[in-house]
Amino acid sequence: MPDDDLKLPLLDQLEEGPWPSFVKDLKEQAKRRPQVGQLLKQLEQSYEDHWDYWRGTAINVPGYGGGVIARYSDLGERFPQVAQFHTIRVIEPPGFVYSTDALRQLCDLSEDYGAGIMQLHGMTGDILMLGYDNEKLMEVSEALMEKGWDLGGSGNGMRTIPCCIGPARCEMACYDTLKLTKYLTDKYIGYLHRPEFPYKYKFKLSGCGNDCANSVSRSDMPVIGTWRDDIQIDQEAVAQFVKENGPDWAVRNVTSRCPTHCIHLSGDRIEIDNRNCVRCMHCINVMHLALAPGRDRGVTMLIGGKRTVRSGEMLASVLVPFQKLESDRDYEEFSAIVERIWDFWGEHGNEHERVGEFIDRIGLGAFLDGAGIVPDPQMVTNPRSNPYIKFEEYAAPRLEGEPHKTANVLEHEPDREEDFEGK
Amino acid sequence: MDGKGKKQLAPRDNGAPDYRKYLHPAMERNYGRWKYHRDIRPGVFVHESESGESLYTVRAGSPRMMSAPLLRRACDIADKFCQGKLRFTSRNNIEFQLEKEEDIQPLIDEIGRVLGFPVGGTGHSFHNIIHTQGWLHCNLPGTDAAGVVKSLMDAFYEEFTHENFPQRVKVSTSCCTINCGGQTDIAINLQHHHPPVIDHNNTKLCELPKVISICPVLAIRPDRLDGRNTVEVIEEKCMYCGACHAQCPALEIRDGETDTLSIWVGGKSASTRGGPSFMKLATWGLPNNPPRWPEVADAVRRILKAYQAGANPYERVGEWIERIGWKNFFAETGFEFTKYHIDSYRWARTTFNTSAHVRL
Numbered sequence: 001m002p003d004d005d006l007k008l009p010l011l012d013q014l015e016e017g018p019w020p021s022f023v024k025d026l027k028e029q030a031k032r033r034p035q036v037g038q039l040l041k042q043l044e045q046s047y048e049d050h051w052d053y054w055r056g057t058a059i060n061v062p063g064y065g066g067g068v069i070a071r072y073s074d075l076g077e078r079f080p081q082v083a084q085f086h087t088i089r090v091i092e093p094p095g096f097v098y099s100t101d102a103l104r105q106l107c108d109l110s111e112d113y114g115a116g117i118m119q120l121h122g123m124t125g126d127i128l129m130l131g132y133d134n135e136k137l138m139e140v141s142e143a144l145m146e147k148g149w150d151l152g153g154s155g156n157g158m159r160t161i162p163c164c165i166g167p168a169r170c171e172m173a174c175y176d177t178l179k180l181t182k183y184l185t186d187k188y189i190g191y192l193h194r195p196e197f198p199y200k201y202k203f204k205l206s207g208c209g210n211d212c213a214n215s216v217s218r219s220d221m222p223v224i225g226t227w228r229d230d231i232q233i234d235q236e237a238v239a240q241f242v243k244e245n246g247p248d249w250a251v252r253n254v255t256s257r258c259p260t261h262c263i264h265l266s267g268d269r270i271e272i273d274n275r276n277c278v279r280c281m282h283c284i285n286v287m288h289l290a291l292a293p294g295r296d297r298g299v300t301m302l303i304g305g306k307r308t309v310r311s312g313e314m315l316a317s318v319l320v321p322f323q324k325l326e327s328d329r330d331y332e333e334f335s336a337i338v339e340r341i342w343d344f345w346g347e348h349g350n351e352h353e354r355v356g357e358f359i360d361r362i363g364l365g366a367f368l369d370g371a372g373i374v375p376d377p378q379m380v381t382n383p384r385s386n387p388y389i390k391f392e393e394y395a396a397p398r399l400e401g402e403p404h405k406t407a408n409v410l411e412h413e414p415d416r417e418e419d420f421e422g423k
Numbered sequence: 424m425d426g427k428g429k430k431q432l433a434p435r436d437n438g439a440p441d442y443r444k445y446l447h448p449a450m451e452r453n454y455g456r457w458k459y460h461r462d463i464r465p466g467v468f469v470h471e472s473e474s475g476e477s478l479y480t481v482r483a484g485s486p487r488m489m490s491a492p493l494l495r496r497a498c499d500i501a502d503k504f505c506q507g508k509l510r511f512t513s514r515n516n517i518e519f520q521l522e523k524e525e526d527i528q529p530l531i532d533e534i535g536r537v538l539g540f541p542v543g544g545t546g547h548s549f550h551n552i553i554h555t556q557g558w559l560h561c562n563l564p565g566t567d568a569a570g571v572v573k574s575l576m577d578a579f580y581e582e583f584t585h586e587n588f589p590q591r592v593k594v595s596t597s598c599c600t601i602n603c604g605g606q607t608d609i610a611i612n613l614q615h616h617h618p619p620v621i622d623h624n625n626t627k628l629c630e631l632p633k634v635i636s637i638c639p640v641l642a643i644r645p646d647r648l649d650g651r652n653t654v655e656v657i658e659e660k661c662m663y664c665g666a667c668h669a670q671c672p673a674l675e676i677r678d679g680e681t682d683t684l685s686i687w688v689g690g691k692s693a694s695t696r697g698g699p700s701f702m703k704l705a706t707w708g709l710p711n712n713p714p715r716w717p718e719v720a721d722a723v724r725r726i727l728k729a730y731q732a733g734a735n736p737y738e739r740v741g742e743w744i745e746r747i748g749w750k751n752f753f754a755e756t757g758f759e760f761t762k763y764h765i766d767s768y769r770w771a772r773t774t775f776n777t778s779a780h781v782r783l
């Protein structure tokens with residue numbers, strides 16, 4: 001029954017103002033789905049009391065270990081229609097692209113079984129569909145899956161993967177972010193649905209160093225597009241840029257802002273010392289009619305980013321400076337690196353230890369040994385400045401005479417399948 | 424409880440939807456062939472392809488939480504103007520795409536009339552705020568998210584629909600110290616002010632070894648109380664991070680009376696110029712003041728005014744502060760620098776000024 005008397009002294013104030021009001025929209029929806037009215041009433045109570053009234057727990061759709069964010073209301077007696085008010089995470093189309101048919105299908109499913117409210121999108125890229133009780137949760141999951149959608153990740157597994165718009169609509173994209181998103185999601189869908197890691201593992205995929213997916217600060221494994229040949233220069237467009245903006249402006253805002261001072265304006269021509277270019281994207285962003293990423297493109301893989309909880313903020317750091325990502329074999333090489341990391345971290349990581357925290361605990365050197373990755377100076381801003389080093393080469397033999405090795409070291413595994421041939 | 428009498432679901436593992444079916448036809452034809460883009464006006468830009476085709480994009484700010492009827496109206500617009508395709512951005516905007524330049528204004532008018540959404544949030548503007556669930560649907564928050572965002576976007580509506588900053592301004596909010604939001608130019612985060620209060624009657628709900636081991640500063644140890652297993656928190660060690668609360672609701676870190684908000688500045692994910700950077704504390708002790716949080720908008724406006732007046736073109740907030748120094752940042756914003764601004768956690772020493780470089 002619609003709730004005609006939805007007077008909310010505090011939330012009503014959020015109906016005012018020029019920005020679209022979620023309160024106004026939800027009040028409208030409350031006429032169609034009364035549970036939305038109770039949701040607003042509970043929120044009003046939170047605004048009044050400065051207190052939250054949701055309790056979280058785990059509910060799983062059979063066969064899945066995640067994808068449902070279960071919420072029970074502490075005020076269930078007063079607001080019985082939100083006593084069980086769960087969210088279901090649904091894997092988004094890579095690049096957040098939709099046909100209106102697909103989006104309407106989600107709208108229908110969201111209203112047929114639940115409150116008919118959605119968030120587009122959650123922090124890991126999922127479509128969030130809100131407002132299902134225990135029973136409807138199972139029914140909507142079944143209906144979603146029958147129509148080809150799938151549940152997203154939660155808990156200690158691989159999470160749903162978001163990416164930037166990439167080559168679908170961006171000239172800066174150095175690899176196919178949408179294709180890699182679908183490839184990783186489909187290949188590792190078992191790790192997404194049935195969590196078995198020490199803690200969550202997030203990929204975020206950005207086509208270039210502009211990092212529109214915010215991968216460095218928010219994912220365990222950022223994958224960022226790059227190139228290894230020279231920046232493409234259209235000198236005629238450079239001359240036009242200099243003519244329009246003046247050489248002083250170009251020096252102040254383009255060349256002098258280069259972090260490695262590798263770009264120079266000479267008359268109305270640009271010269272770049274490509275060996276020292278770090279692919280930061282600044283000059284290309286500003287002079288995007290004249291400059292473009294090189295043609296020999298691939299990705300830089302980073303490791304260990306996360307937000308605050310437990311050990312504090314961590315930005316991810318370089319793991320593989322350059323990896324091609326075009327042929328099937330390139331994709332297999334990429335996956336082999338991911339799987340070695342999962343094997344090693346999965347075996348030795350502590351409960352609730354993100355891979356960045358794991359690296360902090362055991363050291364990046366030991367991590368590289370364990371994951372079978374060769375150390376590279378691009379992984380650090382500088383080599384160590386403290387002398388406390390345990391050189392394996394100089395370690396005394398152990399009692400049995402066996403050579404000393406750092407704990408947790410796996411043998412370096414061959415990258416390519418044919419390396420196994422003849423063994 | 425889970426669908427009695429119904430067929431047991433089997434995992435389908437459908438995976439990610441096939442995005443190729445959902446691309447705008449011009450995106451499909453020119454996939455990987457885009458040459459460059461130009462800004463047309465705030466919220467509107469065009470991409471040019473090697474093929475000679477142009478694709479115009481109109482970006483509209485959404486409140487993220489949307490009802491099915493509202494989304495269907497967005498679909499109606501996409502059917503009328505955009506060949507039945509639309510997309511979303513990571514900052515919760517809806518993007519409508521056009522092949523004809525003359526459709527831009529009619530589309531913008533339709534978006535305003537049918538959805539009430541503003542067009543903007545591109546380039547050097549105040550971008551749409553990324554945020555979390557808050558009191559609306561999370562089990563851990565000390566404040567709301569959607570309401571804070573609505574209030575801030577009302578306050579900075581003009582800044583969203585115009586591109587008047589030296590560089591883009593990205594903002595996030597978080598409702599607890601887990602901080603689901605990203606590293607952004609300006610962030611609004613919640614602070615707790617005492618150790619968790621333990622409900623010893625309910626610790627049996629939790630796996631206590633996990634509760635003990637999740638504490639980053641080893642402040643939790645096992646305890647016995649009236650013959651029951653429970654934990655105690657060493658108050659001097661606890662830094663009020665709330666990691667234990669996420670693990671076990673019986674350790675309540677939140678406090679509706681004392682929790683406050685703080686403002687952080689200078690975060691950035693892009694590798695441009697100096698590379699990614701963390702946010703740093705700008706000011707603290709703002710009241711958690713629903714439904715409008717006016718003190719937060721005031722503090723953000725102080726930062727934006729100083730940034731707009733002092734930053735060079737293309738400098739993000741953090742780069743501007745790095746150039747003018749924190750002394751000048753605090754002078755120009757009027758925020759007080761206190762001992763709490765000095766880091767005391769891991770890597771604190773890396774933030775000390777170890778040179779004789781001072782601005783006098």
